[in-house]
Amino acid sequence: MTPPPQFNIEESRGQARSGSFSATGKYFSTPAFAPVATAGTLKGVTTDDLKPAAFNLLLANTYHLIVRPGVETVQTLGGIHKMLNWKGLILTDSGGFQGFSLAKKSKIDPDGITFNNHVDGAPVRLTPESVILAQENMGSNIAMVLDVCAPLPSSPKKLRESVEVSIDWAKRSIAARKRSDMALFGIVQGGTDSNLRRHSATETTALNFDGYAIGGLSVGESAQDMYTTLDHTTPELPVEKIRYLMGVGRPNNIVEAVARGIDMFDCVLPTRNARNGQLFTWNGILNILRSEYKSDTRPLDVTCSCPTCKTTSRGVLRHLIKAKELNYYHHATVHNLWFMAELMAAIRSSIQDDTFSELRTKVNALFAQQ
């Protein structure tokens, strides 16, 4: 019998905590960062490349997989783990975020979201029930409920509607769920309005999900507004359940969220920024396109043990990005993901050693807006 999803807190320092989350006999340590494999594949690295970086969680996007290749094809091809050649856990989002990010191609009504999909414009209809079924059929380990993610700023009326619809959809998602081995997380919405966040948290946690996400942040608000919202929201979530801040991946945002009690993250930022030339180092962000790196024989970061830093100098990386060579995207993505793996490991061990506040100060100094 497959054990039910479980979250264990091993150590707490103030609001920050470290522990592990397990599902279907697999686990990841928290605080955790999930690299994003949007269309059932990472961008620029394979899961084999990623193994030594010790990630145990990836995220795939349900909307994208529904559009292409389609849930039925994912099933025929053996499910998302087989597609990704990945033995670790996989979290799938619900498509709610694409209702925000693809707002021009989508329409939200009280029953679901209709898209003109981004590939060929054909209609795609998502309902709370259809996305639970899709995630179950694709073999997700951690599924998310369909939600309404409002842009920031939004009118109070629009924010309130997004919360009420999301609560209704959360109830329908619970009712639709069939696979008990698949963890299911609720999502708290409410923009930067503390009353709405409290209301959303109260109603969502009453449904007893396996974990709780905070959605609707990192969508246009300032970092300070994000932090203030976390200050208001995490105390409304049950201590014993895992907390997931969706769509956040900048190192300083991560340490600030961990300090406010967040356990997991996902974001395209480390991989997308890598492709754009923004490389994460323990000296801050290095823009490899700068001409000063043209003849620089040093690795990106002398303290980094990633395959890129072991083999490829800054000068070579700059040449490769200028020439738009495929290997640039590979080398840069490997490096940024290694950095993220190292950052999360440092956060976890600093919580255990009670040195998290020093690490938090250091990461803020390196990555807070420059």
Added chain:
Amino acid sequence: MTPPPQFNIEESRGQARSGSFSATGKYFSTPAFAPVATAGTLKGVTTDDLKPAAFNLLLANTYHLIVRPGVETVQTLGGIHKMLNWKGLILTDSGGFQGFSLAKKSKIDPDGITFNNHVDGAPVRLTPESVILAQENMGSNIAMVLDVCAPLPSSPKKLRESVEVSIDWAKRSIAARKRSDMALFGIVQGGTDSNLRRHSATETTALNFDGYAIGGLSVGESAQDMYTTLDHTTPELPVEKIRYLMGVGRPNNIVEAVARGIDMFDCVLPTRNARNGQLFTWNGILNILRSEYKSDTRPLDVTCSCPTCKTTSRGVLRHLIKAKELNYYHHATVHNLWFMAELMAAIRSSIQDDTFSELRTKVNALFAQQ
């Protein structure tokens, strides 16, 4: 003291022969195929990815490296081996071929070739002396002389001029050479004209190069014309020197050229075709874009031991190429290069076992024009 470049023939069957070529204490077995790292990087795979495929020779393009990042930068960054993170041998071409492939951006005169380069249009001047110096400075193991590669068909006058200028440039190249550890190959031109080929071979071999290339083929002529030209040309080359057919990489063309006494090859075809969806298998070419592969859970080739065939089904590969995902280019390139490594190993062992004619028949049946 670095030993001089050396070619050893171990076995001959008719015109076909197997052996090894060594320079600077490193060697590759022949017949050999060199994957192309145009701008000082392979496309879609790293040299680390390639190691288990047991290639010992790569080709880089001198013209491209002169244009970007520039020879001086290549030197500062530690030379082309360091750029490529490659311990094996590297052959550099001379830029003569780009006088053909970039004909609209170049002008050939008796003293050299002037380009408006393909990146920013700035003028680039190649002379026999300048390309020898560039190859020496970048750390090439096997350098090629600057030559004039005429398109086919060309007028008899134009073909003759290309041969005479190439002979003159070959003499100047020999005179310009300073590094004795770097092998230097002459190039026989002459289109499909057997008299011109004979003349070019006589004059070029009189200069006593470390090896001889046959250039100016695979530039528009039929396969039969290529084979007939090889029939006329290889007998004019010294038996004891290595023979290199430039720009040929289709498996059936390779076995036919080996049967006519060719020892080495380079071509972008296996890697470029991979990126376009044309995958080499021991059942012939598989076009992964075909809809029949949408739900196909089999590997590209059940007999293949490459990382792609071990991890990724045809259906997943088709999804990845349709979505233009970076990992498609990686998986496909790995596979086609593994196929080429396996093909060359099969050719070598078939010459040793005296089963080459069976292999030749088989490869022709699978890959001759479909």
